[in-house]
Amino acid sequence: MNQDTAILVDHISKTFEIPHERRNTIREKVLEFRKKTFFEKYNALEDVSLEIKKGEFFGIIGRNGSGKSTLLKILAGIYSPDSGSVTVNGQVSPFLELGVGFNPELSGKDNIFLNGTILGLTFKEIEKKYPKIIEFSELEQFIHLKVKNYSSGMQVRLAFSVAIHANKEILLMDEVLAVGDSNFQAKCLTEFVNFKHQKKTIILVTHDLGTAQKYCDRIMLLRNGRNVLISNPKDAVSEYIMQNMSDEERRIYEKTQKKSVEKIIVDDINIDPVFIDKTAVVKAATIENIEFLDETKTEKNLFKTGDDLIIRIHFSKMEGVEELNFGVSIYSQEDYFIFGINTLFDKIDTRKIVQNGFCDVHYKHIGLGTNKYYVRAGIYEDKVEKLIDFVDQSTGYFQVQAFNLNTGIVHLDYEWA
Amino acid sequence: MNYKKRRHYWDTIWMLAKTDLKMRYQGSWLGAVWVFLKPFCLFLVLNFVFSNLFFKDNPHYTIRLLVGLILWSFFSEATTVGMNSLLSKANILKKIYIPLWLIIISSTIHSALAFFFNLVILFIFLFAYNVFPGILQLSVFLIYVILIYGISLTYSFFAAPLYVRFRDLNQIWEVLLGVLFYASPIIYPITAVPPHVQTLLYLNPMTLLIEHSKVVLIDHGFARFDHLLIFIGILIPVFFGSLWFLKKSTKNLIESI
Known part of the structure; x- marks a missing residue:
């Protein structure tokens, strides 16, 4: 091994066998030997390799259950890998938990x-x-x-x-910063800087992306026990956020799928009169669904600050309805009203839109900061007071991510001078 | 193994043992007096029953019983605690790497200390009965004591990792200890049983050590050295075998705790 390598991890894998029903006593083993024990195999780590140099501040990020802690425990020598090898050059002090x-x-x-x-x-x-x-x-x-x-x-x-x-020379830290008040955290961070100056090798598992970006020289991103990438902090954190968002998108998608299934079922057993919304019958129009699209009209839930966003309102209307007014308001997840528009005030002729069955609002270069946002949309008659149909956050969220460390829910164009 | 590492190992053993000790007598009124009190009460009862009922003519029955009981309680406590040690230290083992043998040894330290306290009582009795042995006999006795600690550790090294996976082991060992107690010449002299049974009893490792200790301490004779050598000759490889077994079973053990 190279002299300036602190830790060398060579293709390690770790599987946990979690028995469905644990049989620990001999009686159970003897009496139930014919019953097969069913193990749930859980691949905590799959073929992970990495090399950490001496004096490096190395971060490991990933969602819960991605294998971060298992990897750390293997580095600390608590668990042994099923295959592959770990070579550690120097003394390790593991802080998997404070106050062991x-x-x-x-x-x-x-x-x-x-x-x-x-x-x-x-x-x-x-x-x-x-x-x-x-x-x-x-x-x-x-x-x-x-x-x-x-x-x-x-x-x-x-x-x-x-x-x-x-x-010691190598420090393994697992979420030590998750505890303590802000004073204490500041103290921890000062110590981190000291460690860095002392050229100690530090491996930090964290969920705090800000800390990770600020202190780490390199970051490894784990996902389902696999090494997704090892790169500079910025790219790793971006990739992690993108992954999280697409996970979130899938979750929302699955939720809406489920919802539409439920709807069908309700339609099928439409015997119970309670289920029939009487007002629906007399409604001139109903908002069916709201979609978030990018400029190429593909559905998306996550946007970067400065991207284009299209909010599409799908609606159905009664025969003969020629003119409707649409209102769309964007709210942050904390319920701050960010921005609202409607076709009446903008003096839009909606006759063409009404025939389309959907209504698009194209926002150019959205100036929103990192946050989750939802949309409230409404359909009105000729006056804003006369509401025909209205939906709010149940239509789902979209997320915006700013790729710098700016804070706040809006993004203003700025320049330092 | 360098000096500092060795130093740290001893410090760890001692630190864990000290914590165990403090915890054990924490909030108890009599505290460490229980170390004497427990075996002593048993001794009083057994002495009352057996010295009056069965072994009236046996010279020094009382003191023989005491030797046997003290050695036995050392063995039974050390093995029980040693077997339980890994599970009872789970909170540490799951968070940090510590060699398992350190944990096992540190947990048996208490039994060893308790034994040495009890030894003081034994010596008082030896004085009182006017049978206090010479230096040579005492040194031979020390060898027996070390051997008892040796078999206790050997058992613990085998049993501690096994116990993590088979949790009945403590019940089995409890029963076995009961059997071994009566299979050791503690409450009766070995001469009280027929010769062919005696041979059988010698399969119990404690039989030889207890019997020889009695001979050395009370009769001031020297028991057969060839037996002792055979005993040591068997124990040493088994002891290293147990260390090897412990090392072998370390893999994937912590996850099962």
Whole structure:
């Protein structure tokens, strides 16, 4: 192995066999030996390879269940891979959880020694670092108190304090930042910068894409136990967001599919008069569905800031209806009213649209920030007050992603000077 | 293995053992006195029953019973705790890599300490009965003690990973311990059973160690060294076999905990 490689992972796979009904006792095994045990095979990792250089800050991202933690546990030596090999060059301190082995019945001091030992320090080293550990945790006056009497914030502070003083050449961290208040998180991040300056190898599993982008040199994206890509942070995070969104899109699609199936069923058993919406009979028009399209008229749910967006309202109308008015409003998922338009105020002649059976609104270069948005749409007669039909967020969401770290729900054209 | 790593291993064993100790007597009024009290109460009962009923003419029956009981409680506790150790430390094992043998050894430390406390009582009795052995006899006795710890660890190395997968093992071991207790010359002298049964009893490893300890401590004689050598000759390869077994079964063990 190359001298400046810290960790080399060579085509590892890991499968968990999850028995449907666990048989742990001999009686069960003997009495039910004829019954086949059904294992649910779960491929936590499939053929993952990577090489991490010394001094690198390496991020691992992916959805829940994508194998991030399993990979980390294999790197830490807790699990062994089914195939493939892992070579680690240097001492590892794994922080898969803060405060491993913490015993609530022991005092803070005892727990520093206990946790420190488990994290790989000798008594002598802990004694040497003890004043610093306490100072960092800011728990001087509570150190002889039992940990069970600590607040959860104090426990985390103590644990983190031990953890950063136990550091070795290679640090494995699993979501350590997910806990603690913003003060504490800021402290963690300062330590990360220190680690980086000390040229430590750090492997961080996280859901916080901002942190990942800010600190990592490279990021690996895992999906269903497979390595999707290893690249610079920007691309990996973008790819991850795109994946998440297309997952979301599929979910919405499946939901709407299901809905239309349900509708059919209701139509079939239309015996119960309660199901019949009496007002529907006299409605001049009904909004059937709302679609989000891109400029090529293909259905989409995710857009980048600056993309074109077309909102298409499908509706049905009664024979003989010649003229209708349409209103479309965009809301953010927090229910902020972003933007509303209607054909009446824009003085659009809708006679042609009415014959089409659908109505398109083409928004050019949407100036929306990263968020989820939904649409409320309505059909009116000649006046806005006279509502014929109306739909809101049940039609589904579309998402917008800004590919920079700007915040807020709108995107304004700007320039620094 | 470098010095620092070795140092860390010992520190880990000691730290885990210390925590176990603190936890065990946490909030108990008598605390560590229970270490004496438990085997001592059993001893009082057995002594009352057997020295009056069956072994009236046996010289030093009381002290013989005490030797047997103390050695036995060391063995039975160390094996039970050792077997349970991996499951009871699941919260640590699932989060960090620690060699399994460290966990197993650290959990048996308590039994060893308890044994040494009990030994103090035994020595007081030896004084009181005016049969205190010489230095040479005591050193031979120390070998027996080490061997008892050796078989306890050997059993634990085999049983701890097995117990993770077959949870009946603790029930089985409880029953077996009951059987072995009566198959060891604790409440009766080995001479009380016919010779062919004696041979059978020697299949129980504790028989030899308890019987020889009694000979050394009380009769101040030296039991047969050839038997001891055979015993050691068998135990050493089995001990390494158990270490090998533990190492072999480590793979995919943590997931089953």
